Amino acid sequence: MDALFLADDKLSAWLGELAAARRVLVPVREREAVVFRPYAAGVTPVLDRQANVPPKASVFPASEALMSFRYTKNPENLGQVAVEVHETIDAPPTVVFGGRPCDARGFLVFDRVYDTPKIQDTAYKKRRENTLFVTLACDDPQNTCFCNSIGSSPYDATGSDVLLTPVSGGYLVECASERGKELVESKLLSDGNALREEAKTVHASALSALGPAWNPSPAKAKLIEKFEDMGFWEDVSAKCISCGACTYLCPTCYCFNVTDERTGMKGERIRTWDTCMSYLFTLEASGHNPRPTKAHRLKNRVGHKFSYYPEIHGGPIACCGCGRCISLCPVSVDIREIVRLSIERPTAKPENK
Amino acid sequence: MSLQDELKAQIVKRLPELDVVIGWGQGYDSLHRTPLFITSEADVDKLVFDPLCVHNLSTYLTRYGSAKRIGVVVKGCDSRSVVELLQEKLIHRDKVMVFGLPCEGVADLGKVKRALAAKDLDMGRVRAASFADGDLVVTVSGQEIRLPMAEVQADKCGRCRYHNAVIHDEFAGQPITEAAPDTYADVAAFEEQTLEERMEFWREQMERCVRCYACRNACPLCVCRDYCIGQSREPNWVSQRDGLEEKFFFQMIHATHLAGRCTECGECERACPVDIPLLLLKRKLGKEILELFDYRAGTDPDAKPPLLNFKVQEDTINERGW
Numbered sequence: 001m002d003a004l005f006l007a008d009d010k011l012s013a014w015l016g017e018l019a020a021a022r023r024v025l026v027p028v029r030e031r032e033a034v035v036f037r038p039y040a041a042g043v044t045p046v047l048d049r050q051a052n053v054p055p056k057a058s059v060f061p062a063s064e065a066l067m068s069f070r071y072t073k074n075p076e077n078l079g080q081v082a083v084e085v086h087e088t089i090d091a092p093p094t095v096v097f098g099g100r101p102c103d104a105r106g107f108l109v110f111d112r113v114y115d116t117p118k119i120q121d122t123a124y125k126k127r128r129e130n131t132l133f134v135t136l137a138c139d140d141p142q143n144t145c146f147c148n149s150i151g152s153s154p155y156d157a158t159g160s161d162v163l164l165t166p167v168s169g170g171y172l173v174e175c176a177s178e179r180g181k182e183l184v185e186s187k188l189l190s191d192g193n194a195l196r197e198e199a200k201t202v203h204a205s206a207l208s209a210l211g212p213a214w215n216p217s218p219a220k221a222k223l224i225e226k227f228e229d230m231g232f233w234e235d236v237s238a239k240c241i242s243c244g245a246c247t248y249l250c251p252t253c254y255c256f257n258v259t260d261e262r263t264g265m266k267g268e269r270i271r272t273w274d275t276c277m278s279y280l281f282t283l284e285a286s287g288h289n290p291r292p293t294k295a296h297r298l299k300n301r302v303g304h305k306f307s308y309y310p311e312i313h314g315g316p317i318a319c320c321g322c323g324r325c326i327s328l329c330p331v332s333v334d335i336r337e338i339v340r341l342s343i344e345r346p347t348a349k350p351e352n353k
Numbered sequence: 354m355s356l357q358d359e360l361k362a363q364i365v366k367r368l369p370e371l372d373v374v375i376g377w378g379q380g381y382d383s384l385h386r387t388p389l390f391i392t393s394e395a396d397v398d399k400l401v402f403d404p405l406c407v408h409n410l411s412t413y414l415t416r417y418g419s420a421k422r423i424g425v426v427v428k429g430c431d432s433r434s435v436v437e438l439l440q441e442k443l444i445h446r447d448k449v450m451v452f453g454l455p456c457e458g459v460a461d462l463g464k465v466k467r468a469l470a471a472k473d474l475d476m477g478r479v480r481a482a483s484f485a486d487g488d489l490v491v492t493v494s495g496q497e498i499r500l501p502m503a504e505v506q507a508d509k510c511g512r513c514r515y516h517n518a519v520i521h522d523e524f525a526g527q528p529i530t531e532a533a534p535d536t537y538a539d540v541a542a543f544e545e546q547t548l549e550e551r552m553e554f555w556r557e558q559m560e561r562c563v564r565c566y567a568c569r570n571a572c573p574l575c576v577c578r579d580y581c582i583g584q585s586r587e588p589n590w591v592s593q594r595d596g597l598e599e600k601f602f603f604q605m606i607h608a609t610h611l612a613g614r615c616t617e618c619g620e621c622e623r624a625c626p627v628d629i630p631l632l633l634l635k636r637k638l639g640k641e642i643l644e645l646f647d648y649r650a651g652t653d654p655d656a657k658p659p660l661l662n663f664k665v666q667e668d669t670i671n672e673r674g675w
Contacts, residue, residue, distance in 0.1 A: 032463050032470075033628040035561055049475050052627055053563060062563065063595040140494065142477030143382040239388040241412065242578070243567035245626045259593045272593045275565070279579035280586075327477060330571045330624030331408060332380040332387040 003199075004173040004184055005192030006164070011171075014188045015039050015097065018134075022093040025058055027051040036096065045098050047136055047166075050145075052328060054103045054251040055096040059127045060110065062248075063272045064090065066123060066258070070266040088268075091126040095183065097134045102147050102322035104133040104159040106251025109320070112313045113254055123271075132179055135160035136171075139202050141210050144323030146336055148213040152321060154206035165199040172199040214336075216306055216317060218343045223307035226299075229348045233295035236338045239331045242294045244275035246325035246333070247301065252318050255281075276300050302338050356454070356526035357402045360426065363452060363523040364397050367424060371450055374424030375413050377406040383482040384462065384491070388413070391424075402426070403484060404460045404502065409618045411435045412573040414444050422448050428456035430509060432518035433616035433651030434573035439520075440651070440658055441614070443576055453518025455529045458502065458510030460489060463628060465505045469493060508539070509619050509632075519652055537640040543633060555601070561627040562600040568631050569607055571624035574614050582606065604634060612638040613660040616651040645669060 006014060018024050018039075025036040026045035034051040036058065037043070065088045074080040096104070107128065114121035115128065138145070138154035147153060157163040161180035164171040172195045175184055226232050247253040257274040261267050274281055277298070282291040291297050309318035319335070326334050354362070364374050368391065378389030378399040386405045391397055410425050411434040417423055427435060435451055438444045466476040474493045481492040488499040516529035543551065566584070569575045583591050583603040591606075592599050607621070615635045622632040642648055646659035647669060666672065 030557070030561055031628040031630070032466050033561060033626075035627065048473070049477065053561075061595075063593065140475070140478060142475065143479070144477065235390075238390040239413075241567070241570040241624075243570040243624070244563075244565040245567045245624075248563045248565045249626055257593060261592055261594070270593060272595065273563075278566075278584070280584060324626075326381055328626035330567050330620075330626075332385050334381045334387075337381075 003192040003196050004189040005167075005170055005195055006173050006189055007170040010188045011045075012041075014186055015045070016041060017186055017188065018095050018097065018183065022095050024095045024097050025055055026097045027099070036099075039097065047098050050100055050138075050142060050322065050324075051103075052324070053249055054106060054322065054324065055099045056103075056106065056251055058094055058096050059107055059131050060124065060254065060256075060273075061090075063270055064123060065268040066271050067269045068266070069260075069262075069269065072265070087122075089123045089126050091123070091130045094127075094131040095134055096131060098136050099133060100138055100322070101135055101152065101154065101156040101158075101160065101163075102145075102320040103251050104135045105152060105156065105320045106159075106322075108159050109252040109309070109316070109318045110254045112316070132161040132183060133159065134162040134164065134180075134183060135176075137163055137165040137199075137203060138206050139166050141206055142323060142327065144327040145210060145321065146213075146323060147321035148207060148210045149216060149336075150317050150319050150321040153203070154210065155203040165202055167195045167198045167202065172196065214340065216319075216339050216343075217310075219306040219339045220310050221307075222342045222347075223303045225347045226342055227303070230295060231348050232342070232345065233299045234293075236341060237293075237295045237298040237333075240277070240294045240298055240333050241331055242277050242279070242297065243330065244277050245328050245330065246335075247275040247277055248273055249324045249328050251320050251322055251324075252305070276304070298333075298338075302335060302342070305335075306339055306342075357400070360402060360452060360454065360523075360525040361397050361400055363525060364391060364400070364424065364426075365394055367450060367452075367523065368394065368397070370422060371424045372417075372421040374426070374450075374452070375410045376400045376426040376452075377402060377408065377410075382479065384465065384476065384479050400426075402454065404458060404489070404506075405482070407459045407462070407507070407623060409434055409571075409573055409620045411438065412571060412620065414438060414449060414573070415576050419445065419448060422450065424450040424452060426452040426454065427518050427521075428454050428459070429513065429515040429517050429519065430456070430616065430618045431573075432520050433515060434618060435651075436520050436654050437574060437614055437616055437651035437658070439654045440656060441574075441661065446654075451518065451521045451523075453521025453524045455517045455524075455526050456510075456513075457516065457529060458506045458513070460502070460505050461507040461623075463623075464507075465489065465491075465500060468500050468505055469498065472498065474498065507619065509617060512536075514649075515652070520654060537636065537643075539633070540636050540640050543637075556597060558629045559597055559600045559604065562604075562629060563627065564595060564600060564603065565626065567624040567626060568604075568621035568629075571620040572607075572611070573618070573620065574611060574616075575607065604631065607631075608634040608638055611635060613642045613646070613648065613658050614650050615639060616649075 024039040026039045027034045028037045029046045034046045035053045036055045070084045072082045114124040157176035161177040163174045163176045255274045256271050283289045305318040374391040376389045377386040380387035409431040479491045479493045512535040514532045619632045
C-alpha cells in the first residue's frame with residue numbers, strides 16, 4: 001500500500017473530517033497532565049509526549065452500565081415481584097488519534113481475555129469493533145519506556161489501524177489494517193512515498209534511543225519459583241503505597257468489578273475498573289483475604305503480567321512497555337527492576353518444606 | 354562533613370537499635386529519588402539527600418506493626434506529620450526514631466516539567482541532573498538547561514515556617530534560622546473568584562480523577578486506607594461510578610477528615626498522576642482551622658488537635674454573643 005503525507009497545517013482539517021462521523025479522542029493538556037478528550041474545532045492535540053492516561057477508556061470505560069433493571073410488585077400479591085432487564089451497550093463509532101504504539105497494543109492483551117472462542121464479552125467486543133486507532137510512532141522515547149524489551153518497538157503498528165510517523169513538515173501516514181483504509185481516503189492526504197526513507201530514519205533513531213533491550217522471558221519461570229519467597233516480595237514492595245495509579249493507568253490492566261447500584265425499585269448493573277493493588281480486590285465475604293499485604297498484591301501484579309498471563313495465553317507478556325506505572329507512581333516503584341531482580345536474585349527456599 | 358555524610362553516620366550509629374530506617378535513594382532516572390529502606394550498613398551508602406527528596410516518608414510509619422522500631426528521615430514539613438501522628442496516638446514515640454534535617458526547599462517536578470515544556474523539552478527525557486549555584490541543571494535532548502531553584506521550588510517551601518525538623522532524635526547539619534510567613538494568599542486569591550467560577554474550576558479538575566487513591570495513600574494522616582469509607586462496600590456511601598459526583602464526594606471526604614490534622618505537606622497533590630491541585634482544598638481547611646482555633650497541625654506533640662478536643666467555650670468562636 002502507498003504511503004501518504006499529511007502536512008502539519010492540514011492536521012486540524014483532517015481531524016475535523018474524521019470527527020464528522022465519529023467520536024475522535026485526542027490527547028489534550030489539562031494543567032500538566034495529558035488526557036484523551038473528544039476532538040472539537042479549536043482543540044489542540046498534544047502530540048509531542050505520552051499522555052498520562054492512556055486511551056484505555058475508549059474501549060474499556062472506567063465505569064459502564066451493563067444493564068438496567070426495574071422491579072415491579074404485583075398489586076394483587078405484593079410478595080410477587082417481577083424484574084425487567086435491559087442490556088445497555090454504549091459503543092459509539094470512535095477513532096483514537098495520537099495514542100502511541102504501546103497504547104494501541106494494550107488492547108491485544110484484552111482481546112485474548114474478552115474475545116475468545118469460549119468467552120465473548122459483548123460490550124467490550126462491540127466497542128472494540130467500533131474503535132479505530134490512528135497511532136503516532138514515537139520519535140524520542142522517555143526514560144521509562146521499554147517497549148523494545150517486551151517484543152515491540154516505538155513504531156510497532158500491531159493493534160493500530162493507521163500509523164503516523166513525524167517527518168519534516170508533517171506526518172507520513174501508513175495504513176496498518178484493512179479497517180484503516182476508510183480513514184485515509186481524505187483528499188487532505190497526498191503521496192508520501194518519497195518520505196518513507198526519512199520515516200525509517202526516525203524509527204531507527206527512536207529505537208536506538210531506547211538503549212539495549214533486556215529479555216524478560218526468564219521471569220516467567222522465576223516468578224513462579226519466587227511465589228513462596230515472601231522476603232523477596234516484601235523487599236521489592238516496601239515503598240509501594242498500595243494506590244491504584246499503576247493499574248488504572250496501565251493500557252493492559254483489564255480487571256473489573258461488577259456492582260448493582262439500586263435506588264428504590266430500579267437500578268443499573270455497572271462494571272468499573274478494579275485494581276489488584278487494593279486490599280478490597282481479594283477481600284472475601286467471609287472476611288478472609290488471600291492477599292492481605294501489599295507484598296502479596298504486588299507479587300500478583302508483576303506475576304500476572306510476566307508469568308501467569310504468558311503461561312495461560314501461549315507466550316505474550318501482559319505489558320506493553322509504556323512505563324506509566326513507573327513514571328506516574330508516586331514513589332517510583334520500577335516494574336523493570338522487580339522483573340530483573342526476580343530473574344537475578346537467588347530464590348530463598350521456604351523453611352520446613 | 355557534608356550534611357548527607359553526617360546523616361549517614363547517624364544512621365549507621367543508630368541502626369542496631371532499629372528494624373529499618375526509611376530514607377531516600379536514587380530513583381529510576383536522574384530527576385527521581387525513591388524511598389529507601391535501610392536494614393544494613395551497606396544500604397546506608399545508597400542514601401541521598403538533596404532537593405529532589407520530595408516524598409514525605411512518615412506515610413510509612415503507620416504501615417508497620419507496633420512491634421517494629423522504625424527510623425525515619427524527615428525534612429521540616431515531613432516532621433510535622435510525625436508530630437501529628439504522635440498527637441493522635443497513631444504511632445508510639447518509643448517505636449519511632451526521627452532523623453531530622455534542615456531543608457531549604459524541595460523541587461516541584463510539576464514545575465520542572467512545565468519549565469522544560471515551555472522550551473519544547475520533555476522532563477521524561479532528562480538524562481542528567483545536578484545542583485549548582487542555586488540552579489537545577491538538567492541535560493535533556495542534547496541541551497543543558499539551568500533552572501533556578503527559586504522558579505522550580507515547591508510552593509509550600511516559599512511559605513515554609515518549619516525548615517527544620519520540629520521533632521528529632523538525631524539532627525544533621527545546621528538549623529536554618531529564617532522562616533517565611535504563611536498568609537494563605539493563594540487561598541485568598543482563589544476565593545476572589547465567584548462561586549460559579551470556583552465550581553467550574555473544580556469541575557474541570559475533578560473530571561480527570563481516575564479514582565486511583567494515590568492522594569489518599571500518599572497522605573501520612575489518611576490512615577484508614579484499606580477501610581476507607583470512600584471505597585468500602587459496607588457501608589456503601591460512595592458509588593463505584595466514575596462520575597464527577599463520586600470523585601468530588603471522595604475528595605470532600607478526604608479533605609474534611611483531614612481538617613485540623615493536615616500539615617499541608619502536599620503529598621496528595623504530588624502523588625496525583627493527573628495533576629489535580631488537591632492541596633488547595635486542604636489549604637482552605639487549614640486556613641479555616643487557623644482562624645477558628647489559632648492552631649497549626651503537627652507542631653507540638655503535646656497539643657490536642659482542635660477537632661479531637663472539646664471545650665465548652667472555644668477561645669475564638671463566639672458561640673453565644675449574638
